[in-house]
Amino acid sequence: MKEKLVYIRAKSDKVPPLQQRLLRVLFVFLLGALLGFLAKFSDGSVKGLIGTYLSFWIVITTIIAFRSRSPKAAALHTFIFLMAMLLVYYFYSMVLFGFFSMDYFITWGGIALLSPIGGYAVWYAKGNGWIAALCAALPISLLLVEGYSFFYSFGIPKGFDIISAVLLFFLLPANHFQRLRMLPIVTMLFFLIERLEVLYYLP
Numbered sequence: 001m002k003e004k005l006v007y008i009r010a011k012s013d014k015v016p017p018l019q020q021r022l023l024r025v026l027f028v029f030l031l032g033a034l035l036g037f038l039a040k041f042s043d044g045s046v047k048g049l050i051g052t053y054l055s056f057w058i059v060i061t062t063i064i065a066f067r068s069r070s071p072k073a074a075a076l077h078t079f080i081f082l083m084a085m086l087l088v089y090y091f092y093s094m095v096l097f098g099f100f101s102m103d104y105f106i107t108w109g110g111i112a113l114l115s116p117i118g119g120y121a122v123w124y125a126k127g128n129g130w131i132a133a134l135c136a137a138l139p140i141s142l143l144l145v146e147g148y149s150f151f152y153s154f155g156i157p158k159g160f161d162i163i164s165a166v167l168l169f170f171l172l173p174a175n176h177f178q179r180l181r182m183l184p185i186v187t188m189l190f191f192l193i194e195r196l197e198v199l200y201y202l203p
Contacts, residue, residue, distance in 0.1 A: 009127025009174075011070040021073075028064060028077045032084030035060065039085070042093045053145045055161040057082070061115065062139045062168060065122040078119030082112040125172045133181035136172040140165050140182070141189035148190075 015190035016024075029185050039056075063076045118138075125136035147161020173179045 008124050008129055008132050009185035015080050016069065024073075025076065025080055028081045029084045030084070032081040033088045036085035037092055047120065051155050052144065053161070055143050055157075055164055057085070058139050058142055059164045059168065061119065062122055062125075063171070065119040066126045066172060068119075068123060071123040074119040074121075074123035075116035078115045078122075079112060082110075082115050086112055114137045122172075126174055128174055130181060130185075132174070133178055134185055135176070136168075136181050137189055138187040139169050141186050141193055142184070143168065144190050145193045 052107040061081060063083055064077050068077050086105065087109055090101070093101075121135045122139060123135075124132050125139075126132070143161050143165035147158045147165065149155070149156035150162050169179065169182070173182060189196075
C-alpha cells in the first residue's frame, strides 16, 4: 500500500528539525484563530458572508493540506487550523453576544475531527494518476456545487466560490495532463453531490 501511495506522490525524505515543525503547527493554529476572529468580527458584511460559507474554509484548508510536507502533516495541520478557527469563532460569539450554540459547535467540531482524513487525501492531489485526480476533484466539486448559482443570482459569495474552484483547478494538479484527468471526475462528482444534496445536510 505504501508503495502505491509513493507512486502517487512521494513525500520529501528531508525531515525538518522539531523546532521548525512546531513553528509550522503554531503558525497554522494562529492563522485559524485569526480567521475565526475575523469571520465573526465581520459578520453581516460581504466579507463576513464569504467567511460564513463553507467554501472559504474548503479553500484555505485545501491549500494548507497540499502545501504540507507529508500526508500526516497535512492531516495534523488541517485539524489544528479548523479547531483553532472554531474555538475562537464561538468563544468570540459568546463574549460579544453572550450566545453559544452548542448544537452548531458540536456539528462543526465533528467535521473538524474528520478533517484529518480530508487533509491526508488532499495532500495526494498534487501527485500523479487517477487517484490524485480524484483527490484534487473533491474540493473543486464541492466549490462548484456551492457556487454554480452565481450564474443566475450573481451573488458575491457565490462568485467567490467559482473563482476559488478555478484557482484550485490550476493550483492542485501537478501538470496539464492531470487537469485533463480531473475534468470527467469533477463533472461526475458535481452531479453526484448535487443530486444527493450533500451540502444541505450541513448546518
